[in-house]
Amino acid sequence: xxQLVESGGGLVQPxxxxxxxxxxxxxxxxxxxxxxxxxPPGKGLVWVSLISTDxxxxxxADPVKGRFTISRDNAKDTVYLQMNSLSAEDTAVYxxxxxxxxxxxxxxxxxx
Amino acid sequence: xxALTQPASLSGSPGQSxxxxxxxxxxxxxxxxxxxxxxxxxGKAPKLIIYDVSKRPxxxxxxxxxxxxxxxxxxxxxxxxxxxxxxxxxxxYTTSNTAIFGGGTKLTVL
Numbered sequence: 619x620x621q622l623v624e625s626g627g628g629l630v631q632p633x634x635x636x637x638x639x640x641x642x643x644x645x646x647x648x649x650x651x652x653x654x655x656x657x658p659p660g661k662g663l664v665w666v667s668l669i670s671t672d673x674x675x676x677x678x679a680d681p682v683k684g685r686f687t688i689s690r691d692n693a694k695d696t697v698y699l700q701m702n703s704l705s706a707e708d709t710a711v712y713x714x715x716x717x718x719x720x721x722x723x724x725x726x727x728x729x730x
Numbered sequence: 731x732x733a734l735t736q737p738a739s740l741s742g743s744p745g746q747s748x749x750x751x752x753x754x755x756x757x758x759x760x761x762x763x764x765x766x767x768x769x770x771x772x773g774k775a776p777k778l779i780i781y782d783v784s785k786r787p788x789x790x791x792x793x794x795x796x797x798x799x800x801x802x803x804x805x806x807x808x809x810x811x812x813x814x815x816x817x818x819x820x821x822x823y824t825t826s827n828t829a830i831f832g833g834g835t836k837l838t839v840l
Binding site for chain 2: 620655664675677678679711713720721722723
């Protein structure tokens with residue numbers, strides 16, 4: 619079965635860090651560009667970041683630029699999102715997607 | 731960059747066909763054939779239903795189809811079913827090497 623599975627979310631204090639993972643099963647994620655998106659509670663989907671197949675091309679939405687870093691390990695069929703200097707405005711369900719599908723998401727809550 | 735423009739809501743009866751539009755600019759929808767659509771049922775994670783304007787991932791019903799003309803992409807759902815009631819979002823790659831979502835369309839099946 620083709621699946622994307624996110625992990626690494628949780629409760630973090632303002633100013634803290636988290637690393638999210640997006641792992642693929644049933645297909646080779648290395649062949650696909652991958653996007654991270656987020657959805658604040660009760661709101662719509664917002665694009666966060668993208669990475670090309672070999673990791674040489676990455677980009678970020680303005681609100682996270684300089685704080686978030688996307689990377690990938692194609693040997694592990696996994697894409698990561700390192701999130702630093704988190705604030706309450708980053709609270710959301712984070713999910714990854716590629717042309718093969720969409721993950722179920724992981725909740726990030728930034729609160730003291 | 732402003733979100734892509736989608737109708738906030740649409741409704742249809744079972745068996746009907748409906749079309750959701752997604753209007754952008756020559757810097758996003760009109761620039762490339764990289765428009766995707768996802769379906770989000772209440773309380774659930776999004777599900778990819780269309781990518782590259784008109785391609786369906788494995789397992790997605792052929793009742794879903796996508797197209798594009800100029801700066802507007804469209805998602806058509808034929809033979810509307812109760813299970814199609816959901817929020818639908820378009821997303822497009824842009825000339826700035828980013829991506830941008832539409833505001834979402836709430837589809838109600840009457």
